[in-house]
Amino acid sequence: MVAGSLTLGASRYLPVPRVSAPSAGSAAPRYNRCGKSGCRCHADPPQLHGPYFQWTAKVDGKTVNRRLSEREAEAYLEWIGNDRRLRSLVTEMRELAKQATDLILEDQD
């Protein structure tokens, strides 16, 4: 656990870290039109096919797309949420550390 003033700021996050695997990238539902004229996806109003889930992320500087099953999509959505929470926690802790640093350095004057 982090010592001193950082503990106060971090303590409200304590219920969260029941964290399973974090994942970068995004996964959003997509709806498509197919090529068959007369299909319901070309009707008025159109009933598009889907939802299809696709995971998109940067891996080694390249954009990677991967089609996901419904079950995979559920897992990825949770992992991506974990990743966002971890990153915002790190951002918050850096901000608190900066404030703590300023206070510590002021005290030494």
Ligand SMILES: [Zn+2]
């Ligand atoms: Zn169609």
